[in-house]
Amino acid sequence: MFGLANPDRFLRFTRPLMPAVWGLAVMLLAAATWLAFAAPEDYQQGDTVRIMFVHVPAASVGLAAYAALGVSSFFALVFRHPLADAAARAAALPGAAFTALALITGSLWGKPMWGAWWAWGDARLMSVLILFLFYLGYMALRASIDDETRAARAAAVLGLVGLVNLPIVKFSVDWWNTLHQPASLLRADGPAMPPVYLTPLLTMMAAWGLFFLAVWLTAIRTEIVRRRVVSIRARRALEA
Amino acid sequence: MLDLDMSPYAGFVWPAWGVSAVVLGALAARAGMAARRWSAELKRLEAEE
Numbered sequence: 379m380f381g382l383a384n385p386d387r388f389l390r391f392t393r394p395l396m397p398a399v400w401g402l403a404v405m406l407l408a409a410a411t412w413l414a415f416a417a418p419e420d421y422q423q424g425d426t427v428r429i430m431f432v433h434v435p436a437a438s439v440g441l442a443a444y445a446a447l448g449v450s451s452f453f454a455l456v457f458r459h460p461l462a463d464a465a466a467r468a469a470a471l472p473g474a475a476f477t478a479l480a481l482i483t484g485s486l487w488g489k490p491m492w493g494a495w496w497a498w499g500d501a502r503l504m505s506v507l508i509l510f511l512f513y514l515g516y517m518a519l520r521a522s523i524d525d526e527t528r529a530a531r532a533a534a535v536l537g538l539v540g541l542v543n544l545p546i547v548k549f550s551v552d553w554w555n556t557l558h559q560p561a562s563l564l565r566a567d568g569p570a571m572p573p574v575y576l577t578p579l580l581t582m583m584a585a586w587g588l589f590f591l592a593v594w595l596t597a598i599r600t601e602i603v604r605r606r607v608v609s610i611r612a613r614r615a616l617e618a
Numbered sequence: 619m620l621d622l623d624m625s626p627y628a629g630f631v632w633p634a635w636g637v638s639a640v641v642l643g644a645l646a647a648r649a650g651m652a653a654r655r656w657s658a659e660l661k662r663l664e665a666e667e
Contacts, residue, residue: 400646407642415620425624428631432638471648475641483634490630589642596649603656610663 385461385602392595399592406585413578420575429487431578434563435586437480437506441544443473443590444509447516448544451537454530460605461598463530466537467520468597472590474513480506492557501550502558509547512540526608 410431420427447469453462484503485495497503516533523529551560562570569576624631 412620415622417621419621425621425627425631428624429634432634436638472645475645479638479641482637486630486634490627589646593645593649596653600649600653600656603653603660607656607659607663610660610667 383459383461385464388461389599389602392599396592396595396599399588399595403585403588403592406581406588410578410582410585413581417574417578423491426487426490427575429483430575431582433480433483433487434579435583436476436483438583439586439590440473440477440480440506440509441547442587443469443476443594444512444540445544446594447473447513447537448541451534455534455538461602463534464598464601464605465594466534467530468594468601470513470517470520472593472597474510474517476586476590477506477510477513481510488557494557497557500556500558501554502547502556505543505547505550509540509543512536512543516540 414428414431417427419425423430447466450462450466450469453459454466481503484506488497489495516536519536520529520533523532548561550556551558563579571579
């Protein structure tokens with residue numbers, strides 16, 4: 379496992395996996411979409427329940443992607459490992475995109491169900507917005523420093539700080555009174571929804587998780603290749 | 619059987635799915651294009667050496 383920390387080995391190991399990961403992600407997305415529109419409308423939410431099949435996976439993957447970014451940042455900062463830094467960088471853009479999707483789709487569900495697009499005092503909404511801002515800050519910080527080593531270190535510190543926000547997002551609905559409903563999947567007494575909705579939701583979450591993995595692995599591989607290009611260009615500039 | 623009649627919430631359900639499809643498609647396209655671009659550049663540089 380630790381051998382994969384070597385960029386060459388990582389490239390060799392992941393190359394044959396990539397078509398399978400992409401293919402499985404697309405097939406699962408198609409199957410989950412079918413299940414989402416085959417489910418009956420909810421007696422309270424009506425057809426807006428189908429927004430949950432994209433909102434919940436987007437939010438879950440947005441959180442998971444930040445966990446990946448934060449843990450990779452830790453290894454990049456402590457062990458100064460280039461692959462860990464590449465992994466952190468590669469998680470930022472898809473993570474930000476998924477978090478933005480969670481905010482947008484949540485807003486599209488909130489208007490018909492709550493009567494409001496947004497609630498500034500809601501702890502869950504605000505903590506997810508802060509998560510999105512951490513992603514933007516991470517990418518902006520990396521882009522603002524020309525020296526890639528310094529940029530990586532500064533961004534890793536920010537990435538680590540942002541980890542504090544993850545339990546706040548998760549438990550915000552328990553710690554504060556919010557408009558957002560409490561957890562309905564990860565509960566001590568099991569999921570609080572019938573199988574007719576649980577099956578498409580879990581399938582969609584698996585599909586989006588696999589899709590993120592495909593995008594992330596592709597981006598890490600690209601980042602390794604990009605660094606080789608930068609390294610060759612720098613060597614040639616020195617030789618010239 | 620699929621239920622595609624989202625009324626009276628079609629104005630909320632379809633945009634949510636539409637924006638999701640666009641973002642997922644854009645992420646996949648960007649990842650693929652960047653991979654091809656940098657691989658081609660590396661091959662070009664290595665061929666020159």
